[in-house]
Amino acid sequence: MTPALLAISIFTLIPILYAFFLMFFKVDILSGAKTFIGLDNFRKIFEDPKFWASxxxxxxxxxxxxxxxxxxxxxxxxxxNTKVKFSRAFLTIMFIPTLTSSAAMTLIFMWLFNNNGLIVNLIDDLFGVKMHFITNPSLALTVIMIMNIFSTIPHFMxxxxxxxxxxxxxxxxxxSLDGASSIQKFRHxxxxxxxxxxxxxxxxxxxxxxxxxxxxxxxxxxxxxxxNSTLTFSLYIYQLAFNSNDMGRATALAFVLGTIIFLVTYTVNKVLKADEVNG
Structure with missing residues (x-):
């Protein structure tokens, strides 16, 4: 197990510990200068409108x-899972979105939903409405949502x-002996x-x-x-670290993100009680 543990330590555990250390400092990644500021990074994050947008x-x-x-x-x-038979070709086609890289998938959807894209022109031809998705703050994130759903469903399926x-x-x-219907079987x-x-x-x-x-x-x-309609936590972390040259705030925000993910997954586990099934 030593090689695997060594790789995990070098590329996962040590960076996490170092990030935990950095979030209490003002860090200039170009000069490497560090100034201890305590919890000031968190104060700056929570006062930043871009944090609340993300x-x-x-x-x-x-x-x-x-x-x-x-x-x-x-x-x-x-x-x-039913008794209906499906060809291997059909199942292969269904799984293609998962095999496609997210970068390539994003470029395809940008082509579909840009101002002169296939989807925009189709909506215009059918309903006479010229919709702008990527340049519209209300719809830009929706394009990413649709793309993610389309690409992840086959894997989870x-x-x-x-x-x-x-x-x-x-x-x-x-x-069946108890008289349960198909819906009741599925539910219970x-x-x-x-x-x-x-x-x-x-x-x-x-x-x-x-x-x-x-x-x-x-x-x-x-x-x-x-x-800021497509600004997400991870993108905001990237901007803080590499655009604003503020690794301290970036690591502090990463810690906030990790805490949110932990709390949400813990809540889901408690609600589903998955560990109590079958004993």
Missing amino acids: FKNTVRYVAFVVPIQTTLALILAAFL IVFLSGLQDIPESLYEAA VTIPQIAPITFYVLTMGIVGCFQIFDQAFILSNGTGGPQ
């Missing part, structure tokens, strides 16, 4: 994307499918049995959505625009 955008993103991608992935997995196939058939047979047998899988999917979805960076960076060219 907080609002990220929470909205998580609240919209995670439930939809989880629900659709479960529905598709349940459909694939496979995870759910593996969980569904592990449920003992005897449980469904017992439910399927949902409780896949609670650990659901917790995993929700956790991965929450962590991934809170850490979203590359799509927002590419779509806004690193600015988080228009009008």
Whole structure:
């Protein structure tokens, strides 16, 4: 285990500890100068309007994307778990979005939703309305949401499918003997049995959505625009560290983000009680 532990220590544990140390200092990453300022980095963060913009955008993103991608992935997995036969070509096509890099996917969606893109022109032809998505502060984040849902559903669908196939058939047979309908079987047998899988999917979805960076960076060219409408926590951390040259505030914000992710996932675990299923 020594090589793996050494790699984890060098590339994960030591950077985390060093970041925890830096968040109490004003750090100039170019000169390497450090000045102890205590909790002043947190005060500056909470007083910065861009923090609250990134907080609002990220929470909205998580609240919209995670439930939809989880629900659709479960529905598709349940459909694939039926006795209906699907060709390998169909299943392969469904999984292509997950195999595509997020950068390439972002460029494709930028082409679809730009002011002269395919989707914009289609809406104009059908409804006579010229919508601007990427340059509209109210809709720019929605493009990233749709893209993330589209690209993550196939992966979570496979995870759910593996969980569904592990449920003992005897449980469904017992439910049938008790006169349970298909909906009742799904509610009282399927949902409780896949609670650990659901917790995993929700956790991965929450962590991934809170850490979203590359799509927002590419779509806004690193600015988080228009009008900070695509500014996320991770993008704001990047701006603080490499645009404002303030690694102290960047690490402080990373600590805030990590705390939020921990509290949300802990709450999800308590609500689902995934660790109490089957004993």
